[in-house]
Each structure stands twice: as C-alpha cells, then as structure tokens.
Amino acid sequence: MDxxxxxxxxxxxxxxxxxxxxxxSSNAILTQLWIESQPEGLLLRGSNGExxxxxxxxxxxxGEGARLVPGQLIGQVVRNLPGELVEMVLDGNExxxxxxxxxxxxxxxxxxxxxxxxxxxxxxxxxxxxxxxxAIQRVRYAxxxxxxxxxxxxxxxxxxxxxxxxxxxxxxxxxLYDLARPLEEQKRFVIPARSADEIVKVLDRAEGEVSLGVxxxxxxxxxxxxxxxxxxxxxxxxxxxxxxxxxxVFDARVDAAALRDSLKRVKVLADRNNHRVDLxxxxxxxxxxxxxxxxxxxxxxxxxxxxxxxxxxxxxxxYLLDALGPVSGTALLRFSGAASxxxxxxxxxxxxxxxxxxxxx
Amino acid sequence: MDxxxxxxxxxxxxxxxxxxxxxxSSNAILTQLWIESQPEGLLLRGSNGExxxxxxxxxxxxGEGARLVPGQLIGQVVRNLPGELVEMVLDGNExxxxxxxxxxxxxxxxxxxxxxxxxxxxxxxxxxxxxxxxAIQRVRYAxxxxxxxxxxxxxxxxxxxxxxxxxxxxxxxxxLYDLARPLEEQKRFVIPARSADEIVKVLDRAEGEVSLGVxxxxxxxxxxxxxxxxxxxxxxxxxxxxxxxxxxVFDARVDAAALRDSLKRVKVLADRNNHRVDLxxxxxxxxxxxxxxxxxxxxxxxxxxxxxxxxxxxxxxxYLLDALGPVSGTALLRFSGAASxxxxxxxxxxxxxxxxxxxxx
Numbered sequence: 001m002d003x004x005x006x007x008x009x010x011x012x013x014x015x016x017x018x019x020x021x022x023x024x025s026s027n028a029i030l031t032q033l034w035i036e037s038q039p040e041g042l043l044l045r046g047s048n049g050e051x052x053x054x055x056x057x058x059x060x061x062x063g064e065g066a067r068l069v070p071g072q073l074i075g076q077v078v079r080n081l082p083g084e085l086v087e088m089v090l091d092g093n094e095x096x097x098x099x100x101x102x103x104x105x106x107x108x109x110x111x112x113x114x115x116x117x118x119x120x121x122x123x124x125x126x127x128x129x130x131x132x133x134x135a136i137q138r139v140r141y142a143x144x145x146x147x148x149x150x151x152x153x154x155x156x157x158x159x160x161x162x163x164x165x166x167x168x169x170x171x172x173x174x175x176l177y178d179l180a181r182p183l184e185e186q187k188r189f190v191i192p193a194r195s196a197d198e199i200v201k202v203l204d205r206a207e208g209e210v211s212l213g214v215x216x217x218x219x220x221x222x223x224x225x226x227x228x229x230x231x232x233x234x235x236x237x238x239x240x241x242x243x244x245x246x247x248x249v250f251d252a253r254v255d256a257a258a259l260r261d262s263l264k265r266v267k268v269l270a271d272r273n274n275h276r277v278d279l280x281x282x283x284x285x286x287x288x289x290x291x292x293x294x295x296x297x298x299x300x301x302x303x304x305x306x307x308x309x310x311x312x313x314x315x316x317x318x319y320l321l322d323a324l325g326p327v328s329g330t331a332l333l334r335f336s337g338a339a340s341x342x343x344x345x346x347x348x349x350x351x352x353x354x355x356x357x358x359x360x361x
Numbered sequence: 362m363d364x365x366x367x368x369x370x371x372x373x374x375x376x377x378x379x380x381x382x383x384x385x386s387s388n389a390i391l392t393q394l395w396i397e398s399q400p401e402g403l404l405l406r407g408s409n410g411e412x413x414x415x416x417x418x419x420x421x422x423x424g425e426g427a428r429l430v431p432g433q434l435i436g437q438v439v440r441n442l443p444g445e446l447v448e449m450v451l452d453g454n455e456x457x458x459x460x461x462x463x464x465x466x467x468x469x470x471x472x473x474x475x476x477x478x479x480x481x482x483x484x485x486x487x488x489x490x491x492x493x494x495x496a497i498q499r500v501r502y503a504x505x506x507x508x509x510x511x512x513x514x515x516x517x518x519x520x521x522x523x524x525x526x527x528x529x530x531x532x533x534x535x536x537l538y539d540l541a542r543p544l545e546e547q548k549r550f551v552i553p554a555r556s557a558d559e560i561v562k563v564l565d566r567a568e569g570e571v572s573l574g575v576x577x578x579x580x581x582x583x584x585x586x587x588x589x590x591x592x593x594x595x596x597x598x599x600x601x602x603x604x605x606x607x608x609x610v611f612d613a614r615v616d617a618a619a620l621r622d623s624l625k626r627v628k629v630l631a632d633r634n635n636h637r638v639d640l641x642x643x644x645x646x647x648x649x650x651x652x653x654x655x656x657x658x659x660x661x662x663x664x665x666x667x668x669x670x671x672x673x674x675x676x677x678x679x680y681l682l683d684a685l686g687p688v689s690g691t692a693l694l695r696f697s698g699a700a701s702x703x704x705x706x707x708x709x710x711x712x713x714x715x716x717x718x719x720x721x722x
Contacts, residue, residue, distance in 0.1 A: 073629065073655055080626040082660070094656070102626055106656035265441040265463055268434065294434055295455070295467035299443070 001037035001090045005059035007081050007099060013044055013055045014075040016202060020053045021046040021071035029113055033074055035095075036066035036111075042088075045117065046071055051195050052117040052229040053202065065090045067108035077104055118229040119222075120215035125159060127181055129210040129223055133203035135166040135177040136196050138326040138352055143193040144170035151235040154190035159183050167240065168193070173319050174240055174355040175326075189214055190233040202228055244355055245336040245343060252305035252335070253347060254286065256327035262299045263324075266290040267317035269297035276359055277317040279333075281309045290317070313338050314359040320344075323354035362398035362451045366420035368442050368460060374405055374416045375436040377563060381414045382407040382432035390474055394435055396456070397427035397472075403449075406478065407432055412556050413478040413590040414563065426451045428469035438465055479590040480583075481576035486520060488542055490571040490584055494564035496527040496538040497557050499687040499713055504554040505531035512596040515551035520544050528601065529554070534680050535601055535716040536687075550575055551594040563589055605716055606697040606704060613666035613696070614708060615647065617688035623660045624685075627651040628678035630658035637720055638678040640694075642670045651678070674699050675720040681705075684715035 017033060025031055027049065034045035042059040045052070067090060074097075078086065083100030095106045136155055144152035149171065158165040161184055167176040191199065199221065203210060210223040214232070221228045266277055270290040280287040286303035290296070313335065323344045324331055330347035344354040378394060386392055388410065395406035403420040406413070428451060435458075439447065444461030451457075456467045497516055505513035510532065519526040522545055528537040552560065560582065564571060571584040575593070582589045627638055631651040641648040647664035651657070674696060684705045685692055691708035705715040 070655055076629045077626070077658070080622075080629065082622065082626065101662070102623070102658065102660040104630060104656055104658040106630075107654070261441075261443065262463070265438070265443065268437045268441065269465060269467075293468075294431055295465055297438070297463065297465040299463040301462070 001065035001088070002062040003037055003042050003059050003088045005042060005057055005086055007078065007084055007086050009057050010042070010059075010086055011078050011081075012205070013057045014078055016205065017044055017046040017053060017055060018072060018075040019198060019201065020048050020051050022048050023072055025049075029068070029115070031071055032068035032109065032114070033071040034066065034111055034114055035069055035074075037061045037064055045114075047115065047117065049115075050192065050231050051198055052119070053198075054117065054119075054227045056225050063090075066111050067093075067095060068111050068114060069095055069106055069108050074106065077106070117227075118216065118218040118220070118231070119227050120213040120218065120220045120229075122213045122215060123211045124185060124187065124213050125164070125181075125183055126209050126211045127164065127179070129203045129206035129208065131179055131181075132164070132210060132212075133200050135164065135179050135351070136191075137200050138177040139166045139168040139175035140193060140196055140200070141168075141322045141325060142170060142173055142175035142354070143168040143196075146170070151190060151233060151237055154192050154233040154237070155196045156188060156190045156237040158188040159185045161186065167237075169238075169240055172357060173323065174243060175323065176353050178351045178353075180351075187214065188237070189219060190235070190237055191219060191230060192233055195230040199228065199230065202226060243341060244353070245334070245341050248334045248336050248343070249311070250281075250306050250309040250335055252281065252286065252303050252309070252333045253330050254301060254303045254333065256324050256329065256331040256346075258301060259288070259331060260321055260324050262288045262301055263317050263321050266297040266299055267321075269295050270317055274359060275317045276314050276361070277320065279313045279315070281305055281311050281313075283307060284309065311335060311338055313342065314361045315342075315356060316359060319356050323356050326352055326354075362426035362449070363423040364398055364403050364420050364449045366403060366418055366447055368439065368445055368447050370418050371403070371420075371447055372439050372442075373566070374418045375439055377566065378405055378407040378414060378416060379433060379436040380559060380562065381409050381412050383409050384433055386410075388476075390429070390476070392432055393429035393470065393475070394432040395427065395472055395475055396430055396435075396469075398422045398425055406475075408476065408478065410476075411553065411592050412559055413480070413588075414559075415478065415480075415588045417586050424451075427472050428454075428456060429472050429475060430456055430467055430469050435467065438467070478588075479577065479579040479581070479592070480588050481574040481579065481581045481590075483574045483576060484572045485548065485574050486525070486542075486544055486546060487570050487572045488525065488540070490564045490567035490569065492540055493525075493571060493573075494561050496525065496540050496712070497552075497564075498561050499538040500527045500529040500536040501554060501557055501561070502529075502683045502686060503531060503534055503536035503715070504529040504557075507531070512551060512594060512598055515553050515594040515598070516557045517549055517551045517598040519549040520546045522547065528598075530599075530601055533718060534684065535604060536684065537714050539712045539714075541712075548575065549598070550580060551596070551598055552580060552591055553594055556591040560589065560591065563587060604702060605714070606695070606702050609695045609697050609704070610672070611642075611667050611670040611696055613642065613647065613664050613670070613694045614691050615662060615664045615694065617685050617690065617692040617707075619662060620649070620692060621682055621685050623649045623662055624678050624682050627658040627660055628682075630656050631678055635720060636678045637675050637722070638681065640674045640676070642666055642672050642674075644668060645670065672696060672699055674703065675722045676703075676717060677720060680717050684717050687713055687715075
C-alpha cells in the first residue's frame with residue numbers, strides 16, 4: 001500500500017481514534033490501530049472493547065494492505081509531522097511515513113487476531129447527526145457517576161412515533177430532550193454515559209445524516225466517513241415520568257447566564273456539606289442567597305415572576321448549575337412547591353426539560 | 362475601615378497571594394489573608410512559612426483596621442464579583458464586600474497571632490525587576506526535583522563585581538545566566554526552586570527596579586507595590602565551573618525552534634528508558650535520529666557547521682529540549698567530543714549558557 005493524504009485530516013481522524021484506543025489494555029491488541037488501504041481512502045479502526053470506531057479518510061491510494069500499528073504512537077508521530085502532506089508506504093512489515101524533512105519507519109503487526117467489529121447493517125432510523133448530538137449532550141450531565149444502580153450510568157434513547165427522546169437521571173435529578181422526528185418505530189436502549197461522550201465527539205465532526213441500527217446488544221451509528229458501534233447497557237431504565245411534576249404553583253423567567261453567574265458567586269459562601277443556595281422569591285423579585293460558617297452572600301437578580309409569588313427554595317447549587325447548563329437564553333423555572341420537584345426548561349428550545357428536587361431544610 | 366478599589370487590581374493581587382497562601386496548613390493561621398487599610402491603599406499579606414508576600418493595592422481608604430480573612434475564600438469571592446468597583450467595610454468583626462447587585466459578609470479573625478514577616482530593610486543591590494526575572498527563569502529548569510543532594514533543588518544567585526549570575530544544576534546538566542550590572546558586592550545565596558518560581562511570578566507584574574536584601578537566612582525583594590521575603594537554602598552549592606568545557610572540537614549554529622520541533626517529532630520513536638536522540642553531523646549536515654523498539658525516526662535539519670565535522674552525539678531528548686528552551690533565535694551548539702560535555706548558548710543573548718552531557722552509549 002502507498003497512501004498520500006493531508007496531514008490535517010489524518011491527524012484529526014487519529015485524534016478521535018486515540019480517545020477510544022486504550023494506552024494499556026489487558027487485551028494488548030486493543031492498543032493497536034487498524035490501518036487499511038481502500039479504493040476510497042485510508043480506513044482506520046480502533047476499539048476499547050466497548051466502542052468500535054471506524055473512520056475513512058479521503059486519500060490517494062495505490063495497492064492493498066491492512067496492518068496494525070501502535071495507536072498512541074502513530075497519533076503522536078502524525079500530529080508532529082512538519083509537512084502538510086503525508087506519504088505512507090508499507091514495505092514488508094514496516095510502515096514508512098514521510099512528511100517534509102522527516103521520515104520514520106514503524107514496526108507493524110498482523111491484523112488477523114484483531115477482534116471483529118460489532119457493526120450492524122440494518123438501519124432503524126436516520127436523522128441529522130447534529131440533532132442527535134445535541135439531544136445526548138443536553139442530558140448527559142444528569143447521568144450518575146456512582147456504581148449504585150448501574151443503569152443510571154447510562155443515557156436512555158427512546159424512539160417514539162413522531163419523536164426521539166434522550167433521558168438521563170441519577171435518581172436525584174433528571175434531564176430529558178425531545179427531538180420532533182417523523183419516526184414510526186417504538187424502541188428504547190441505554191448507552192453507557194462514557195460511550196455517549198464519544199458518540200457526541202464523533203457526531204460533532206460528522207456532516208449530514210447519521211443512521212442508527214440496534215442488533216445483538218450493540219448500537220451502530222453510521223455516516224459519511226465513519227461507523228461507530230457501542231455496547232448497550234443491560235437492564236431496565238426506571239419509569240421516570242411520574243417524577244416530572246404536572247402542576248405548578250408559579251413560573252418564573254430569568255436570564256440563564258445571569259442566574260448561573262450569580263449561583264457561582266454565591267455558592268462560594270455555601271455550606272461545604274450540602275452546597276445549599278436559596279432562591280428567594282418575594283414581591284416579584286428574586287434573591288440568590290447562600291450562608292455558611294465563613295459568611296453570607298446575597299445577590300438580587302432581574303426576574304419575571306408573579307408579584308404574589310412568595311417562596312424560598314433551597315437547592316444544591318451544583319445541581320441547579322448543571323440543570324441550567326444547556327439553557328442558552330431565558331430559563332423557564334416552574335415551581336411545584338418548596339418541598340417538591342422543580343422543572344427547568346429552555347424558553348427558546350421546548351425540547352429540553354430538567355427536574356431538580358429542592359433540598360429538605 | 363472603608364475601602365473602595367477596582368475589582369481588577371484587587372483580583373490580580375489576590376491571584377498572586379493565593380499561589381502563596383496554603384489551602385490547608387498544620388499552622389492554620391497561614392490559610393488566612395492579612396488585610397489592612399493604609400493611607401496609600403489596601404495592604405494584603407500572605408505567607409506559607411517559606412515565602413512572605415505583601416502587596417499594596419492603590420485604593421480609596423477611610424479609617425483604620427487590620428483583620429484576617431480566609432485567603433482562598435476571599436480570592437474566589439472577589440474574582441467572581443459582578444461589578445467593576447468593590448467596596449469593603451469592616452463592621453465589627455464582619456467584613457462586608459459589595460459590588461454591583463452582589464453583597465457578602467465574611468467572618469474575620471484577629472491578626473495578633475499572625476507570624477512576623479521576615480523582611481529586611483537593608484538594600485544590598487537594586488536592579489530592573491524584569492532582568493532579575495529573566496535571569497532566574499532562564500536557569501530554573503535545570504534545578505533538581507530529587508531529594509538527593511538537597512542544595513540542587515535551589516537556584517543560586519551570585520553577585521560579583523560587574524555582574525549578577527543565576528545558576529542551577531541537578532548534577533547531570535547545568536544552566537547559568539549572567540547579567541552585566543555595575544555591582545560592587547561579592548555574595549551568593551541559594552533560593553529554593555519553588556520559591557524562585559513565585560519570585561518570577563511576582564517580578565513579572567512589577568514595574569521598574571527591585572531592591573534585594575539578605576539577612577538572617579532570608580532574601581527580601583522590594584519594589585513599588587510589593588515586598589517579598591523568601592527563606593534561603595542552607596548548605597554550599599558545589600563548585601560547578603570545572604564542568605563547563607573550555608575547549609571545543611567544533612561549533613554549530615541552528616535555529617533553536619526548528620531543532621526543538623525536530624526533537625519533539627523524533628523523540629516519539631526514542632527508547633522509552635533513556636529517551637535517546639542522536640545528533641549526527643556529517644559533511645556540514647545535521648540529522649536528528651531516534652530509534653526504539655517501535656521504529657525509527659530521522660529528520661534532516663539546516664545547520665551551519667564545518668564541512669569536516671563528523672560526529673554522532675547521543676542525548677536525553679528532554680535534557681536537550683530543556684537546554685534549548687530559553688533560546689529564542691539561533692542556538693550556538695559547542696561540542697567538546699562525543700563523550701564529554703556540550704555547551705548550548707543563545708547566539709543573540711550572551712548571558713545564557715547551558716551544559717548538557719551526552720549519554721554514554
């Protein structure tokens with residue numbers, strides 16, 4: 001094989017693959033990158049056993065061949081190349097890479113033992129890559145980092161007639177994102193949160209539509225230039241609809257960025273144990289208040305709220321910050337009481353909904 | 362006390378002090394910031410027991426008073442303030458801070474128990490702050506991180522008639538920087554490398570000249586707006602002049618940035634144990650070569666060297682990179698043989714000199 005390609009596109013593809021390929025692994029072959037010449041370009045494959053990723057980079061290709069090279073090594077080499085073009089030639093078992101005044105020869109190994117990838121060819125649904133990325137990214141924060149109730153460490157994707165939903169929860173808060181799509185299927189599957197992060201990274205560089213297929217416990221995403229398979233989580237995601245309040249005492253609208261800034265300022269003074277900050281509504285005004293052993297911080301914020309709304313709500317400042325994170329403009333805050341769940345929505349994006357439960361005080 | 366000052370200058374001063382004030386300390390009072398109103402502004406003090414730092418920030422001041430406040434807390438509060446102006450009022454034992462729509466009250470404590478600072482008023486020498494910072498910063502990398510021979514964990518400053526020298530070594534390599542100054546004193550002292558880093562940080566924001574004084578095992582640096590005292594190291598810095606070669610087989614000149622880039626590219630292939638890269642001179646040309654179990658990398662570099670220079674020199678790539686670090690333009694490489702120390706100088710700054718010993722191969 002003899003391959004010529006731009007350093008930039010090669011290096012960008014390797015950067016994504018390096019996130020997947022482990023530096024060390026009990027299965028040593030997973031530290032290798034699969035590199036193969038194809039008529040349409042250079043095919044690159046990497047896997048950590050949970051995520052299988054294949055990227056095709058457009059290239060001038062002559063001859064055939066597939067070899068394994070150490071994944072992290074080739075990433076470092078290509079990133080540092082001095083020229084804008086890269087030429088790679090397979091010479092026996094050695095891969096020579098030349099660029100500008102630099103040349104290198106890397107030992108390669110045989111790809112026969114490399115694990116089979118879990119791609120499925122069957123398409124369940126197809127949608128714009130950017131929209132799927134947005135849905136997953138908006139809810140990802142609410143997934144749990146704890147081992148307790150493992151299913152909470154995933155992001156559930158639900159296909160319903162007319163919409164796709166992404167939802168995550170750690171049992172204390174919940175985030176969901178609804179994407180209106182002309183779907184007909186009814187299906188749900190749970191993606192491990194760490195794989196969801198990689199999916200978002202890959203989708204961010206995809207253009208156009210992505211095709212989804214589910215088979216044998218794996219989700220396959222395919223778009224122009226890449227295929228990705230992730231092992232899905234086993235187990236049932238709990239019924240969560242009942243924790244979303246349907247009745248509200250009052251609503252408030254506030255600039256999300258201003259409220260986030262205020263929470264960050266005030267939480268510095270919060271109790272170190274529960275990170276408590278209070279939202280104090282009175283006479284159509286909002287104060288953000290925190291008090292700990294070191295002192296007290298107060299900020300008055302502009303808000304749109306009923307004049308007769310009188311309520312003090314205590315939250316974990318970080319949960320409130322997380323829930324406001326995906327809201328870019330005005331946040332719609334909906335309160336069902338000081339001791340029952342609150343809802344945060346994006347006034348300019350009806351797809352997003354977060355549930356945060358006030359602290360018991 | 363009632364103090365008004367710009368958030369920016371307050372926050373900048375606190376950022377420097379926060380680097381010194383420990384988050385935790387067996388001597389809990391060191392986690393506190395000393396805050397005092399003075400006729401010329403707000404005086405701030407922090408210490409970690411090794412470094413005593415005092416910064417005066419210009420401010421509108423009314424009334425007197427000195428209190429202690431938790432150092433990291435006030436740093437976080439001030440950095441996040443929403444307004445451009447800050448007003449601080451001491452009300453009993455509470456310090457109120459107001460800025461824009463935000464207000465806070467912090468508990469303070471009594472400064473009686475705070476340790477006495479180790480400032481000396483006697484000036485030994487005075488020189489431009491930026492030049493002293495440059496001298497220390499250029500040699501700092503060569504100081505040791507190992508406990509073995511503790512004195513190597515310091516940067517020695519030497520005053521000689523006509524010059525100031527900063528020098529550091531870990532026993533394997535050495536860096537020195539000579540600053541021509543109309544001095545008359547003869548004196549040497551060793552600053553702990555970590556304190557040297559803080560000195561550079563503080564000098565970087567100083568304008569004009571800095572005054573140096575040494576007394577009771579402490580170095581005091583004073584300039585407009587700050588005073589800094591650091592505990593000096595005990596012990597004798599070894600005689601190092603004899604390791605600097607005086608005779609050379611040949612010299613070469615090379616673009617320092619190009620050589621650094623080439624070393625970074627090639628060292629990826631180097632042996633994982635000794636990080637060996639070779640500089641191969643032949644026929645007036647230079648190749649940078651590394652070879653390890655994963656492959657081999659070669660780069661040809663433009664160099665100005667004698668046509669009859671034929672020599673292969675093996676180095677630890679990181680040592681060579683460190684030694685080239687302070688050289689911005691052309692590096693002058695001076696070789697005394699493949700098995701004896703090499704010298705690296707800055708062709709455009711005669712103050713800098715580094716010694717790197719080739720690997721035994």
